[in-house]
Each structure stands twice: as C-alpha cells, then as structure tokens.
Amino acid sequence: DAGVTQSPTHLIKTRGQQVTLRCSPISGHKSVSWYQQVLGQGPQFIFQYYEKEERGRGNFPDRFSARQFPNYSSELNVNALLLGDSALYLCASSLGSVRETQYFGPGTRLLVL
Amino acid sequence: KQEVTQIPAALSVPEGENLVLNCSFTDSAIYNLQWFRQDPGKGLTSLLLIQSSQREQTSGRLNASLDKSSGRSTLYIAASQPGDSATYLCAVRSSGGSNYKLTFGKGTLLTVNP
Numbered sequence: 001d002a003g004v005t006q007s008p009t010h011l012i013k014t015r016g017q018q019v020t021l022r023c024s025p026i027s028g029h030k031s032v033s034w035y036q037q038v039l040g041q042g043p044q045f046i047f048q049y050y051e052k053e054e055r056g057r058g059n060f061p062d063r064f065s066a067r068q069f070p071n072y073s074s075e076l077n078v079n080a081l082l083l084g085d086s087a088l089y090l091c092a093s094s095l096g097s098v099r100e101t102q103y104f105g106p107g108t109r110l111l112v113l
Numbered sequence: 114k115q116e117v118t119q120i121p122a123a124l125s126v127p128e129g130e131n132l133v134l135n136c137s138f139t140d141s142a143i144y145n146l147q148w149f150r151q152d153p154g155k156g157l158t159s160l161l162l163i164q165s166s167q168r169e170q171t172s173g174r175l176n177a178s179l180d181k182s183s184g185r186s187t188l189y190i191a192a193s194q195p196g197d198s199a200t201y202l203c204a205v206r207s208s209g210g211s212n213y214k215l216t217f218g219k220g221t222l223l224t225v226n227p
Contacts, residue, residue: 004156033214042117042202042217043157056213090156098144098212099164102204104157 002026004093004105012111013081021076021108025093031055032074033102034066035090043090049074050096078110086112115140115207119218126193127226134188134221136203141181144212148177148188149202151220157202161188165208193225 005024013019025032031050035043045058049068063079072093078085088109092102116139126132136146145164149157161170161177163186169178176189186203200222204215 006156035215040219042204042219043215045214045216048213056211058214088154092157092215098206098208101159101162102147102215103159104149106156109154 004091004103006089006091006105006108008108009106010109010111012113014113015081015083017081017112018077018079019081019110021078021089021091021110023074023076023091023093023105025072025074025091026103029093029095029103030072031094031096032068032072033092033094034074034076035092035104036060037088037090037107038086046076081112083112086110115143115205115211115216117203117205117216117218119201119203119221121221122219123222123224125224125226128193128195130193130225132190132193132223134190134201134203134223136186136188136218138184138186138205138216140207141184142208143181144206144208146177146179146186146203146205147215148175148186149204151200151202153200160201190223193223195225195227198223198225 033048034046037043047066048056088107091105148160163179174191200220202220204217
C-alpha cells in the first residue's frame with residue numbers, strides 16, 4: 001500500500017507570494033495533520049483535520065490555512081510568504097484515534113527568497 | 114504547556130556499540146509517546162509507539178521504554194550499524210485539551226562510524 005504522499009517535493013517562491021501544498025493520506029485514514037520543521041528543530045504542529053473538520057490549530061498566523069476534501073486529502077495554503085516560512089512541511093495521517101501511530105509523508109521543502 | 118527535551122543533541126559511536134537515546138517531557142498526562150527516525154532532508158519514519166499504560170516496546174534491535182511518572186523515555190539500539198545513522202526524534206501526545214497534536218523534541222543526531 002502507498003504511504004502518505006505529498007506534492008510538490010520542492011518549491012521555490014519569493015516573498016509575498018502564495019503557496020499551496022498537497023497531501024494524500026494512507027488509504028482508509030481520515031485524519032490529516034500538518035507540521036512545519038525548520039532546520040535543526042523538531043516539527044511544530046500547524047493543523048489537524050478529521051472527517052473534513054478542523055480539530056486543532058497550532059500557534060501560526062492567519063496566513064496559514066488548510067482544508068480537507070471528501071476523499072480525505074488535504075491542502076495547506078500559506079499567503080504573503082515571509083523568509084521565515086522556509087522550512088520542510090510535513091503531512092501526517094492516521095485513522096483518527098489519539099492512540100494510533102502517526103504516519104508521515106516525505107515532506108515538501110519550501111524555500112522563500 | 115508540554116515541553117520535550119532530547120539528550121544528547123548529537124552522538125557518535127563505533128559500529129557494533131549498544132547505545133541509549135534519552136527523551137524527557139514536562140507533563141506526565143500523555144496518551145502515548147512515539148519515536149521517529151529522520152534521514153537528512155527526508156520525512157519521518159515511525160519506529161515505535163508506546164501507550165501510556167505500557168512500560169516498553171520492542172522492534173528488532175530497538176527497544177523503547179517509558180516511565181510516565183518521571184516524564185522519561187529511552188530508546189535503546191543494540192549492535193549499532195552505519196545504516197542507523199540518522200536523527201532520532203521523540204514526540205508525545207498529551208491528554209487533555211491539546212490531544213490533537215504531537216509535541217516533538219529537537220532530536221538526537223546519531224552517527225555510527227564503520
């Protein structure tokens with residue numbers, strides 16, 4: 001079975017632009033979470049969606065938004081990009097229970113110039 | 114607010130050595146703790162998940178323990194190999210209002226020398 005997939009793998013943008021990152025969860029998984037990882041740090045939580053509803057939001061500005069589609073795939077949008085948004089963006093999926101393993105995708109590397 | 118600390122930040126060992134990575138967390142009210150491996154520039158690979166009611170989990174050469182009351186977990190790697198070289202991250206899922214997220218440490222960078 002395919003694992004969590006993310007697209008694109010790499011992205012270069014300039015300050016002020018907008019970006020959309022995509023994630024497809026493992027088949028049967030209804031929960032998708034987004035994390036930001038800057039170099040040398042652990043991932044920081046951005047959003048969690050379950051059954052198309054936002055269940056949690058981390059300490060990120062309103063420039064960050066996300067949604068989950070009926071097929072449980074998800075998009076993360078970032079508007080008005082700043083240099084500090086350069087990071088690896090990770091998507092994780094699970095069946096939905098807090099007791100379950102989170103499975104992460106390969107990430108999207110975003111560079112803002 | 115849950116905080117996760119991993120010590121040491123980096124570790125270099127010769128091939129074949131047994132080693133222990135440490136993880137501590139400030140709030141013992143957790144559902145579970147998960148250990149991950151991350152290769153440079155890549156995503157996270159799940160290694161072991163320990164529920165709050167468990168004391169340890171084993172997978173091959175890996176053994177993870179959990180002492181919830183003291184806020185500590187260890188990852189033991191037996192007979193290390195160069196292919197084990199990676200960053201190892203631990204993450205906790207707190208119970209209570211913020212149970213929707215994992216809180217990560219900064220990781221331990223492991224280098225196993227041939």
